[in-house]
Amino acid sequence: MPEPDDFPSTARNRELTARVGTWLGACFLLAFLTGVWSHLAQLPDPVLPLPTRPVWLYRVTQGVHVAAGTAAVPLLLVKLWSVFPQLFRRPPAVRRAQVLDAAERLSVLVLVSSASFQLVSGLANSAQWYPWSFSFRATHFAIGWVAMGALLVHVAVKLPVIRTAWLEPQGQPAQGTVSRRTVLGVTWAAAAVAVVTTAASGVPGVRRLSVLATRTGTGPGGIPVNKTAAAAGVARAAADPAFALVVAWGDTERRLSRADLEAMPQTTATLPIACVEGWSASGVWGGVRVADLVDLVGAPTGSAVLVESLQRVGASSRSRLPGNVAADREAILALTLAGEPLSLDHGYPCRVIAPNRPGALQTKWVSRLEVRP
Template identity: 45%
Template structure:
């Protein structure tokens, strides 16, 4: 058969109806991923208007939202690929540019596709903690999210008439038949069967990647988590470790000479024995990491509010938390007053009934409700009050 250019695409799997159906699934996935990403970002870098008002309840809030963030992002991958496959024949439309407005429309689509592919690709690599680029993942990922959502809204506004015409099956019936006047009923029936097969395969692939990756945050599915980069049950004391004490640049001598310093109107230092002699509290809290894994554990230690009160500080003072670590990010973190006044926020000394393992932050680490895992600082050596 002789080749023609531009090629002619007759199959209904490339028509506006199919693109609209796939878009109805892809849109919510992107929206969930965006909203949960905004929530995660604001917990890590709260704006001034949120100071003192960060939510500490529900205690598993970050576990749920970050789990949804990673699950929806992974589910978006097959949806995005199929969406691009349904519309790629538009690349062969001639003339490629019909007007200034048409050129702007095509440019906006190019930005949307490029930004979305890069955003999903970077997020996927983040789940395995592989960063082959020289720039900050978090800042670029955050900026790209706004580019994606902005260009998506622009695309939806431009394509609103087409989407409305093909949103419902009945409304799409006439445009579909009119798309190829030469096609008979048998051809249209085959085309609809092809479309159903495509959508069935898409649903199966989305379901499969979700089932084999969601178990790192959804406990009932943990035995199916074949593609999850973390097994929440694997690690010292039954909990995974993202950064070991050796990777953080901490030596055994650092741990042996450890002291806790608390700054305030009445600054003081404590040895580990003195810290253990204080009233201990037990809590069950999850630890949830930005990579998507999470697990609940039993923690025991001294309440942050008690440590502040001993230094002569009012309840709910914002803190800067300093770690012993010399390598890697988050060696110094800040804690909002909403956490410091919460009775569940501990300087933990024990995990699941045993003294903290060095990789889990021995001698002392932070554990707080509804707080990103990267901010649950390990190897804490100093608490400083912020103005």
């Protein structure tokens, strides 16, 4: 069996491990907090209604979530490289110390496994590649708690070492050898390049640099298309001239053609679409306020609205607008984008757009609005 000393490197030391580990922990904390926010935003009936202002809040939190997760990839690789020799450390001779050493190794195994799963599954989700049968959202959320718990245990165990590494750094290695600063510089550069080239597609001004992003930021009306009408199986039904939107409240029901909707008072709002894959884009949407449609069937202001799509299968086939969202002046049943009728792939004949909502809940090809108490 090799020994830790069999892997000599002047750059591999406690200062490097502590600094990279600190930034890696910060990335995981940001990803965890923004991930919890995203999970709460996607609950059909949240215990506490989430605010509708600022309208860009979900866009920012998702951008931070994906950027932090992307930056964590090179940081985790360097962190593992820096501590790799410790895998071959001999266990202590004293029985009590052996138990503690085994417990620490087990906690590290849980941390590395859960962290790796989160990063790999998150990157796969950004690419919309799902080589598994489990629910990404539920599993990613659950393992996130495991990773954060393991991280807190690891920090608690290593806190004295971390404090010493930051406050009492060792000297620099001799000339001609790779220094800690060189490795750190390469690590920060790799993290920055990873974020810019893959996760910056939603940032105006640097979108063109995001050459590895799964969405280019272009599409009808300047908004990318996540799922086409053909892929959703609604192309024929959505283009049917006989289409009619159903608005229901109890026994009251109204059927409205697109022409009927166009004849109602119109409004516009500049709102972003932000998807869990990490891309986002802002557009000028026009249409009928959801609150006006609620009033049309005599339902109380502030009622929740169940939104159903022509798409019958999948998580995007229906959504729920909580009362505070449905009553918001910028919650719209959109008919236009950038002054033009919606394209079929953007939800023609009508779609929901509301402030501070996940893109998965901005239901396209809306066929029914059912007002709930």
